[in-house]
Amino acid sequence: xxxxxxxxxxxxxxxxxxxxxxxxxxxxxxxxxxxxxxxxxxxxxxxxxxxxxxxxxxxxxxxxxxxxxxxxxxxxxxxxxxxxxxxxxxxxxxxxxxxxxxxxxxxxxxxxxxxxxxxxxxxxxxxxxxxxxxxxxxxxxxxxxxxxxxxxxxxxxxxxxxxxxx
Amino acid sequence: xxxxxxxxxxxxxxxxxxxxxxxxxxxxxxxxxxxxxxxxxxxxxxxxxxxxxxxxxxxxxxxxxxxxxxxxxxxxxxxxxxxxxxxxxxxxxxxxxxxxxxxxxxxxxxxxxxxxxxxxxxxxxxxxxxxxxxxxxxxxxxxxxxxxxxxxxxxxxxxxxxxxxxxxxxxxxxxxxxxxxxxxxxxxxxxxxxxxxxxxxxxxxxxxxxxxxxxxxxxxxxxxxxxxxxxxxxxxxxxxxxxxxxxxxxxxxxxxxxxxxxxxxxxxxxxxxxxxxxxxxxxxxxxxxxxxxxxxxxxxxxxxxxxxxxxxxxxxxxxxxxxxxxxxxxxxxxxxxxxxxxxxxxxxxxx
Amino acid sequence: xxxxxxxxxxxxxxxxxxxxxxxxxxxxxxxxxxxxxxxxxxxxxxxxxxxxxxxxxxxxxxxxxxxxxxxxxxxxxxxxxxxxxxxxxxxxxxxxxxxxxxxxxxxxxxxxxxxxxxxxxx
Numbered sequence: 188x189x190x191x192x193x194x195x196x197x198x199x200x201x202x203x204x205x206x207x208x209x210x211x212x213x214x215x216x217x218x219x220x221x222x223x224x225x226x227x228x229x230x231x232x233x234x235x236x237x238x239x240x241x242x243x244x245x246x247x248x249x250x251x252x253x254x255x256x257x258x259x260x261x262x263x264x265x266x267x268x269x270x271x272x273x274x275x276x277x278x279x280x281x282x283x284x285x286x287x288x289x290x291x292x293x294x295x296x297x298x299x300x301x302x303x304x305x306x307x308x309x310x311x312x313x314x315x316x317x318x319x320x321x322x323x324x325x326x327x328x329x330x331x332x333x334x335x336x337x338x339x340x341x342x343x344x345x346x347x348x349x350x351x352x353x
Numbered sequence: 354x355x356x357x358x359x360x361x362x363x364x365x366x367x368x369x370x371x372x373x374x375x376x377x378x379x380x381x382x383x384x385x386x387x388x389x390x391x392x393x394x395x396x397x398x399x400x401x402x403x404x405x406x407x408x409x410x411x412x413x414x415x416x417x418x419x420x421x422x423x424x425x426x427x428x429x430x431x432x433x434x435x436x437x438x439x440x441x442x443x444x445x446x447x448x449x450x451x452x453x454x455x456x457x458x459x460x461x462x463x464x465x466x467x468x469x470x471x472x473x474x475x476x477x478x479x480x481x482x483x484x485x486x487x488x489x490x491x492x493x494x495x496x497x498x499x500x501x502x503x504x505x506x507x508x509x510x511x512x513x514x515x516x517x518x519x520x521x522x523x524x525x526x527x528x529x530x531x532x533x534x535x536x537x538x539x540x541x542x543x544x545x546x547x548x549x550x551x552x553x554x555x556x557x558x559x560x561x562x563x564x565x566x567x568x569x570x571x572x573x574x575x576x577x578x579x580x581x582x583x584x585x586x587x588x589x590x591x592x593x594x595x596x597x598x599x600x601x602x603x604x605x606x607x608x609x610x611x612x613x614x615x616x617x618x619x620x621x622x623x624x625x626x627x628x629x630x631x632x633x634x635x636x637x638x639x640x641x642x643x644x645x646x647x648x649x650x651x652x653x654x655x656x657x658x659x660x661x662x663x664x665x666x667x668x669x670x671x672x673x674x675x676x677x678x679x680x681x682x683x684x685x686x687x688x689x690x691x692x693x694x695x696x697x698x699x700x701x702x703x704x
Numbered sequence: 705x706x707x708x709x710x711x712x713x714x715x716x717x718x719x720x721x722x723x724x725x726x727x728x729x730x731x732x733x734x735x736x737x738x739x740x741x742x743x744x745x746x747x748x749x750x751x752x753x754x755x756x757x758x759x760x761x762x763x764x765x766x767x768x769x770x771x772x773x774x775x776x777x778x779x780x781x782x783x784x785x786x787x788x789x790x791x792x793x794x795x796x797x798x799x800x801x802x803x804x805x806x807x808x809x810x811x812x813x814x815x816x817x818x819x820x821x822x823x824x825x826x
Contacts (some may be wrong), residue, residue: 189384189385189386189389189707189710189711193386193710194706194710197386197710197713197714217458219458219461219511219514219515220460220461223460223461223464223507223511226507234713237709237712237713238709238710238713240706240709242491242492242493242709242712243493243496243553243787246493246496246497246500247496247500247783249500249501249503249504250496250499250500250503250779250783251776251779251780251783253503253504253507254500254503254504254506254507254533254536254779255503255533255775255776255779256776257507258506258507258510258529258533258772259769259772259773259775259776261507261510261511261514261529262510262526262529262768262769262772263769264514265510265513265514265522265525265526265761265764266763266764266765266766266768266769267763310706313492313552313790314492314493315492315493315496315552315553315786315787315790316551316552316790316791318787319787319788319789319790319791319792320791322784322787322788323788323791323795323799323802323803327802330784330788330802330806331802331805331806331809333780333784334781334784334805334806334809334810335809337777337780337781337809337810337813338809338810338812338813338816340777340813341774341777341813341814341816341817342813342816344773344774344777345770345773345774345816345817345820345822348766348769348770348773349770349820349822386710386714389711389714389715389718390714390715390717390718390721391718392715392718393714393715393716393717393718393719393720393721393722394718394719394721394722395718395722396715396718396719396722397718397719397720397721397722397723397726398722398726400719401722401723401726401727402726447730447734448734448737448738449738449739450738450739450740450741451731451738451740452742452746452747453747454747454748454749454750455744455747455748456749466727467724467727467728470723470727471720471723471724471727474723475716475719475720475723478715478716478719489712489715489716491712492708492709496786514761516749516760517749517759517760517761518749518750518756518760519749519756519758519760520750521749521760522760522761522764526764526765526768530768530771530772533771533772533775534771534775536775536779537775537778537779537782540779540782540786541782541785544782544785544786544789545789547786547789547790548789548790548792548793549793550790550793551790551791551792551793551794552790553786553790607750608749608750611738612730612731612734613731616727619727674825675824675825678771678823678825679823679824679825682771682774682814682817682818682823683818683823686778686814687811687814690807690810690811690814693785693807694804694807697792697800697803697804700792700793701797701800704793704794
């Protein structure tokens, strides 16, 4: 049957894939494989979103992250061609990096097991319509501010990449 | 849980209740997770086989049409009028040597064609080919149709990079730069349709057009943008600079041979099929039409669009790279933003 | 509701497995029928018969990166419009205005990039 046990099992399976892909992304010595593994990681996370009834977010994850951000990172690799080796494999600050990584990771785990996580609300029947309505009503300011931030992002990107003056 | 079975076959062919077998739970396929997994697998095999067969047909049609336009005969030797030519070609490709350059990245080289084919075939899940018959009617079907094939951009870049070849490298960069540039106007043209539909489900898309009229009549500009950008997305002429024979040999798949090469080919035709089928769903009412069954209407309309793409290939010269990018960013993107406002007015006028 | 989404995921997984296996099947099936005679010359990159003189993996043309960056920004904007678009049909003029402001902000970014010459291919 399709009950919550199956749902939790599948969620855990996606989580396992995500962890494996993340490990592969970090441990491989080839930059290209690291990026591909990152793409696999993002896809597994998209699966988890879908299971959490956030189907719109799941597809955005694929659309924007796999189809956009991963392509951008690949472009960065190909155009700079600084080396095909993973930069972490030749890191000069291994000790410091480990401390930072364990601190951040430990903090995330601690937060995940914390008691003060918000309760999940009721799942709306039409998730996208709910989201769209929210953008036009309660979250209107956020919606328009995102527009402004993205405008700033275009400007900043061009300023940094092309050395433009404002 | 609504599952849309092909009613036109006269019976629910995967729902075995009509056999009245006492030991088979009729809802097995949609009540258990392994049933669903198996159901998805069946549909995957079915769609993939169908897309493969269709590709063989296209290749034949394309060769014949090009021959007709260029005053040649085209394939004539194998079978009557060369009908068996593609079949023979498939066998040839399957048993041809699979050459991989020594310097290539083996893993990425193998992965790239799959990243081109699989998303193109998976996009078929949400194509409504009846009224409103969809293989699986996802809540966010229209977004799914745009999101899943966007992974192809990664495959194109990987192929170019993995081959360790200057032509491939350039071809891969060009192909995916073009791919992402045209993706935005394309998505925006679909947004206008979503505004009129009021839902992201592809089945609702057909119902909305049954209630009003074909959306091409309401949003002609969206249709033009969608068709042109789709041609660019699937690297068809006049947007095939990434694989321009005269300068880049074969672009990102220069180093591919045999069956792996044919996977790229399959991916290109599969995305042409799904994109044309979805164009019919978005703008031409899918299977809506008098007298004939919906599926027949759907196939006819799709065939017309694909035929248009085939004829176009042998009629137009190709754009230069700078023209191509300028067209995407300086013409189609502003045009599609204006189109959004226009669509808002149309929407207010209709509803 | 949630159960339907769970069913979707299993269906898509099954579909994806089929989509992955079928293209690989002929590759595996004909593995031992295919000729396999690798030689040093054959495994060189094909550059129209000339021996490769420059490595393909070298620093290249920033124009591609420019476009990719601007692309990401516009894609995020497009996706937000996707979220809003289904409710617009039954929305008031006020709601349309709110979406319109967002679109104008998007257009502003395009206008800026255009004026700065970022959209010129060189």
